[in-house]
Amino acid sequence: MSSASTKRPLRVGLLMDSYNQHAWVVRMLERILAGESAEISCIVMNDGGGGHAAPRGPFGRIASYWKNRKQFLYLLFQRLDRKRRLAGPDPRNAFVFEDVSELLQGVPVIEVSPRRTRFSDFLSDEEVAEVRAKDLDVLLRLGFRILRGGILEAAAVGVWSFHHGDNRVNRGGPAGFWEVLLEWPVTGSILQILNEDLDNGLVLDRSWSGTELMSVRANKSKYYWKTLSMVPRRLDQLYALGREEFLAVHRQAQDPAPFYSQRLFLSPTNRELWRPFVGLYRRLAKRKLATMTGWNHWQLRFGLGDGFGTSLWRFKSIISPSDRFWADPHVVRRDDKYHVFFEEYLYETKRGRIAWLTIDDDGNVSEAEPVLERPYHLSYPFVFEFEDDLYMIPESTEARTIELYKCDRFPGEWSLVRVIKDDIDAVDTTLVEHEGRWWMFTNIRENIGASYHDELFVFYADSPLATVWTPHAQNPVVSDVRRARPAGAFVRANGALVRPAQDCALRYGWGVRLQQVEALTPTEYREIEVSCITPDFQPGVEGVHSFVQVDRLTMVDVHVRRRRSDR
16 A cells, blocks of 8 residues: 555554453554544454453462462562552553443454464464455554464554563563563563564564663553554554555664574563562662652752863852752853853742843852743743844643743743643753754653653744644654653754753653754654763762753753751
8 A cells, every 4th residue: 555545544453352451552542543544443352351360269369379379479569569559540550441342332343262372372264364354454462462373464564562671672571570670770662563573573663761660560551651652653654654665664774683682581480589579679668768868959050161061070059049949951141141041949839930040251150030930830941042032931841831932021021922832741842943944842741641751752843933833754753761851952062963861761860861963854853872971970969950051151950869957
């Protein structure tokens, strides 16, 4: 099917065990049905349910535990973890069951009884032929176990399936488990077209989230919410490009030699789990103690010199009063001074506003003054000049908006020009002018329960005052917690365009990665890392969150721990 001859929506079949589906699956199906690229044309229902019935009564549970006695600690861990985090109706819980029978009412159903081996499911030739007769473009795996045999070729573009892990380092399962227990900083996920080689199909999408090291349940829930967007995005792309071009694009993007040298991960035995099990609860105790004895605090630091100031340990600190913190510095140069706009977060109100101070060429710092306050949280005051006027786009995600302000009287009077986008969960919006266009970079959380740190979206327009911004063809252009979220204004260095990006893998605001932009067009985005800033330059610093360089001034904000007694 080519883009020129597409006359109908894509025909999608669902491979399911039941009409009871997790909340993240339901939101994905709703999004597919709300779009124009695809329709759900068929359900392939596993009449065996794809699993085993839960044991009933005390004797049934005892028998189950005895049968799985070599994995008793794993079963106990799962039970404790479910009760501790994201239980019940919490909207962030991706694993609440919902009935989708009404949503899928009228969709034809093919019931199958797969032949089951130890790990895999095989459909009979007759069942595969019945599915093939539906003339499907895509089969989406939302049930069954490991699929083998002819069903993998029953749709024109194959069986699409999530692997909720990074198949370069982690094949098998359980999903989201080993990353927590082994304290890996990131948890990967892919959408792939299945083949006979486990977790080694054609990758259609790939993403990394920061691992929630305190709970497997919370870790899984966060990145399952994010990955649900992969399927609607790729269906849109398939519809736009057509089958041949779509497959060519993704084949070209594959690893040239995808060797896998790790072990196959399986559910852990008691022996495997004992040490990590104890380590997890040691981490929980350590975090509880840290919460009781101190709190996180951000402060500004700067250096003056020619070019980048790279010796962070020499930077001068700007210390806020103890009832607030200062973060997210953005700088403009005027009247032989550096004017610093930043977030001022007040502990009493638990809300941020935008404040301002100046730094002169000798490093003297003025008193801070508030300049913009709203009835909702403001932070990350991206400031820029256009046609001799000064503008600001502060982060206003609490209001679910991206807002543009104009400075009417410098520095303290600002008026709202327009809401650029509303009904959006966007953070740290940053503009840059490049090759005749204005580009808007912003991290967007598309689904409740997902993270704000993971996915960078780009939009473009002819003017920063435009009312319409066109989305980039590759959105999200970055889906990696280690380099997605903006960390300050773009920097031009030695003819290169450099994007400061937050590394939030270990924790929010852990470090900054400087990414050189190699390609920025409406259809292409590429960047490479040229340097990174970590919090290792001074004892007591736990994070570096922003990076600013204007003329001779280099500025960061750092995360430090303060004791309860300091308040």
